[in-house]
Amino acid sequence: MSTYALDPRTTVLIGSITSGLMAMVLTLLARATPLPVPGLRTWVAGAWLVFAGMLLLGLRDWISHLATVTLGNAAFVLAYIVWLAGTRRHFGERLRWGPWLLAWLAMVAAVTWFAYGQPSYRMRLVVVAGLCCFISVHHALLLLRYPQAERFGRALGITLTTSWLAVLTTVYAARGVHAALFPQGDSGLLTQDAIQIVYTGSFTVCNLLLVIGFATMASDHVRARIEEQAIRDPLTGTLNRQALLECLGRERANHGRTGQPFCVAMLDVDHFKKINDSHGHPVGDRVLVHLCRRMAALVRPHDVVARYGGEEFVVVMPHTRLPEAALVAERILVEAVQADGLALPAFTVSIGLAEWSTGDATEQDVIARADAALYQAKARGRNRLERAALRLVNA
Numbered sequence: 018m019s020t021y022a023l024d025p026r027t028t029v030l031i032g033s034i035t036s037g038l039m040a041m042v043l044t045l046l047a048r049a050t051p052l053p054v055p056g057l058r059t060w061v062a063g064a065w066l067v068f069a070g071m072l073l074l075g076l077r078d079w080i081s082h083l084a085t086v087t088l089g090n091a092a093f094v095l096a097y098i099v100w101l102a103g104t105r106r107h108f109g110e111r112l113r114w115g116p117w118l119l120a121w122l123a124m125v126a127a128v129t130w131f132a133y134g135q136p137s138y139r140m141r142l143v144v145v146a147g148l149c150c151f152i153s154v155h156h157a158l159l160l161l162r163y164p165q166a167e168r169f170g171r172a173l174g175i176t177l178t179t180s181w182l183a184v185l186t187t188v189y190a191a192r193g194v195h196a197a198l199f200p201q202g203d204s205g206l207l208t209q210d211a212i213q214i215v216y217t218g219s220f221t222v223c224n225l226l227l228v229i230g231f232a233t234m235a236s237d238h239v240r241a242r243i244e245e246q247a248i249r250d251p252l253t254g255t256l257n258r259q260a261l262l263e264c265l266g267r268e269r270a271n272h273g274r275t276g277q278p279f280c281v282a283m284l285d286v287d288h289f290k291k292i293n294d295s296h297g298h299p300v301g302d303r304v305l306v307h308l309c310r311r312m313a314a315l316v317r318p319h320d321v322v323a324r325y326g327g328e329e330f331v332v333v334m335p336h337t338r339l340p341e342a343a344l345v346a347e348r349i350l351v352e353a354v355q356a357d358g359l360a361l362p363a364f365t366v367s368i369g370l371a372e373w374s375t376g377d378a379t380e381q382d383v384i385a386r387a388d389a390a391l392y393q394a395k396a397r398g399r400n401r402l403e404r405a406a407l408r409l410v411n412a
């Protein structure tokens with residue numbers, strides 16, 4: 018009679034059921050997600066491989082040895098390689114499959130040999146635990162390379178996944194070393210002893226927690242993309258009007274606290290309708306995209322470029338007074354319209370510039386003054402810069 022409440026077969030079979038459920042949850046997550054998550058499908062495939070591997074391992078002695086020992090271990094270890102590929106893909110990299118598949122094939126061959134040629138659970142354990150340990154440590158080190166500070170969800174997902182990979186590495190290392198150093202008697206994966214119960218229980222739990230870790234990373238990825246889409250103009254990738262107003266609100270508050278000046282440049286493409294009419298809207302779109310790229314390259318790192326609407330853009334220049342802002346605006350006027358070798362029609366822009374003044378009550382006021390200066394620039398012949406006079410209190 019068993020001296021333990023759990024036996025390894027029960028642990029592995031419960032593990033296979035829960036990993037099947039996790040695989041299902043991950044599959045549904047991949048189907049339901051409103052935006053594609055790189056690597057998620059690969060993780061789904063890995064989760065199903067874990068389910069298959071654990072189920073086969075748990076059916077030992079009930080179905081053919083080939084299915085349980087060879088295929089079970091093959092599916093199980095392949096899952097770790099597939100998860101590694103999924104993580105790489107998530108971070109925009111590709112796994113070099115060749116060496117990993119070679120190692121996996123060698124493992125499958127060795128396991129088969131130590132199951133039929135020269136049966137030895139001890140050697141199978143050394144081979145399988147050794148490779149799983151190597152994959153897990155490689156996977157954990159890979160995750161540590163990615164920056165995680167800026168978003169809580171991402172940091173949490175990476176930390177969870179890395180932590181469970183570290184635990185998994187320890188489990189496989191400990192089991193592999195124990196098998197290498199000590200005779201394992203008549204042991205098999207499902208033998209009823211404390212070591213096997215702890216071993217099978219540990220990798221079962223870690224596999225589930227790994228899936229939760231990646232799911233956390235995936236959901237944070239979706240949230241970040243949605244937040245990004247909410248503040249970006251889809252055509253040019255610059256901030257949209259809503260984000261611009263928030264940025265101006267911050268600058269206004271900062272000015273209230275510290276007295277730091279800031280300027281707003283409003284920019285409009287001259288005769289843009291003609292460009293659309295003569296060359297078509299797609300070319301007009303390319304002009305806008307090109308202009309934004311050039312502006313982003315010409316302004317300073319802390320300046321903000323936003324699309325105000327149509328072919329109108331705003332540049333916010335923090336910590337800047339009107340004369341310095343005029344230098345930046347002049348640079349944009351001359352250099353942002355250059356499109357040598359890009360097969361774009363020639364175009365010019367007009368700019369109206371205003372500095373936040375004590376007479377401005379809201380961010381809309383400073384925008385309105387920049388807009389009025391832009392109107393003047395248009396009226397005075399376009400392709401030029403006009404500055405709004407400061408509006409001082411009681412002026």
Ligand SMILES: Nc1nc2c(ncn2[C@@H]2O[C@H](COP(=O)(O)OP(=O)(O)OP(=O)(O)O)[C@@H](O)[C@H]2O)c(=O)[nH]1
Pocket residue numbers: 252285286287288289290291293297298299300301302305326327328395399
């Ligand atoms: N291709 C393209 N055209 C746009 C976009 N948004 C607005 N427009 C077009 O931009 C044109 C703006 O024309 P107007 O407001 O008459 O101004 P304009 O022709 O630039 O003339 P001035 O501003 O007076 O120099 C309109 O024809 C809009 O349809 C866009 O995202 N892509």
